[in-house]
Amino acid sequence: xxxxxxxxxxxxxxxxxxxxxxxxxxxxxxxxxxxxxxxxxxxxxxxxxxxxxxxxxxxxxxxxxxxxxxxxxxxxxxxxxxxxxxxxxxxxxxxxxxxxxxxxxxxxxxxxxxxxxxxxxxxxxxxxxxxxxxxxxxxxxxxxxxxxxxxxxxxxxxxxxxxxxxxxxxxxxxxxxxxxxxxxxxxxxxxxxxxxxxxxxxxxxxxxxxxxxxxxxxxxxxxxxxxxxxxxxxxxxxxxxxxxxxxxxxxxxxxxxxxxx
Numbered sequence: 455x456x457x458x459x460x461x462x463x464x465x466x467x468x469x470x471x472x473x474x475x476x477x478x479x480x481x482x483x484x485x486x487x488x489x490x491x492x493x494x495x496x497x498x499x500x501x502x503x504x505x506x507x508x509x510x511x512x513x514x515x516x517x518x519x520x521x522x523x524x525x526x527x528x529x530x531x532x533x534x535x536x537x538x539x540x541x542x543x544x545x546x547x548x549x550x551x552x553x554x555x556x557x558x559x560x561x562x563x564x565x566x567x568x569x570x571x572x573x574x575x576x577x578x579x580x581x582x583x584x585x586x587x588x589x590x591x592x593x594x595x596x597x598x599x600x601x602x603x604x605x606x607x608x609x610x611x612x613x614x615x616x617x618x619x620x621x622x623x624x625x626x627x628x629x630x631x632x633x634x635x636x637x638x639x640x641x642x643x644x645x646x647x648x649x650x651x652x653x654x655x656x657x658x659x660x661x662x663x664x665x666x667x668x669x670x671x672x673x674x675x676x677x678x679x680x681x682x683x684x685x686x687x688x689x690x691x692x693x694x695x696x697x698x699x700x701x702x703x704x705x706x707x708x709x710x711x712x713x714x715x
Contacts, residue, residue: 462560466587467521467680473583474513480689486510487518487690514690516580520551521683523614526697527557527645529675537561539705542641544568545609547599547628548616552581552592554645558610559590566610567591573598600624604631607638608706614645618653625655629662636666636704644702648672659702668704 474483490511531537541562546555549570559565568590572578578594585592595602599620611632617625632642642663646653660670677697679687687694 462588469587482510483513484689487514490514518686520553524553524557525677541566542610546570546612549581550577552584554612554614556588569593571595607635607640610641612643639707641706642704645699648698663702672700674698
C-alpha cells in the first residue's frame, strides 16, 4: 500500500526504481536504455526476441518506457474521453509491463479489472507489480497471443505496441477477431509509433476499423515526466520532452451495421 501522502503513480515509479536499483546502478540502467533504444527504435528488432536479453535492457524498459507509455496513454485516453464510456474490463494484448491496461483502468473510480496476456515471463511479473502498486485488480495470462482463448465481449481490447510484433498471418487473424469483438459490444484501442515506415500495415487497418465506427488519430505531447524518469532518458541519450503515437479507437457498441468479421 502507498502512503496516503504519495500519489499512486509516484508510488509505483518509486517502487519501480527501487526494485531495479537493488541489482543495477543508475548508470548501468541508462546504458541498457541506450542499447535498447538502438535495437528497437533504430534497428527495429522485435521486442519479443531481443529486448530482454540483459538485466540492463529489462530494467531500462521497465523504468523508462513503462512510465512514458503510461503517461502518454493517460493523455490520449483523456483526449478521447474514454471515461465517458462504460468502464469495461481491459484485455491487454501483449501487455508487457502492464501499463496500457493500467492507464485504461485508472480512467474510472472504481477501476475495472485488467487481464494481461503476455508470453514473456519477466514482463508478466513486472505487470503484476504495476497493477499491485497502482492499486488495480490484474490477472496475468501467460502464452502467445496466437493461442489466446478469447473471452466473449463486451470488454476493452487493448493492443499497445504489439500488433507490429506479429507475423502477417497473426495480424490478419487478430484483425478478424477484433472486428468480431466489436460486434459483441467491445471497445478496441490500438496504439503504435508515429513513424509510417514502422507500421506499413496501418492504413489497411484504418479502413476496416473506420467502417466499424472507429476513429484514427496521431498525437504529440510534451509530457511532464517524473524527475527520475526524465533523468534516465537524458542519461540514455534520449530527449524525454516530446512523445507521440498513432491510435485506432472504436468505442463500445460503435460497430456499423452490416460489418462481418
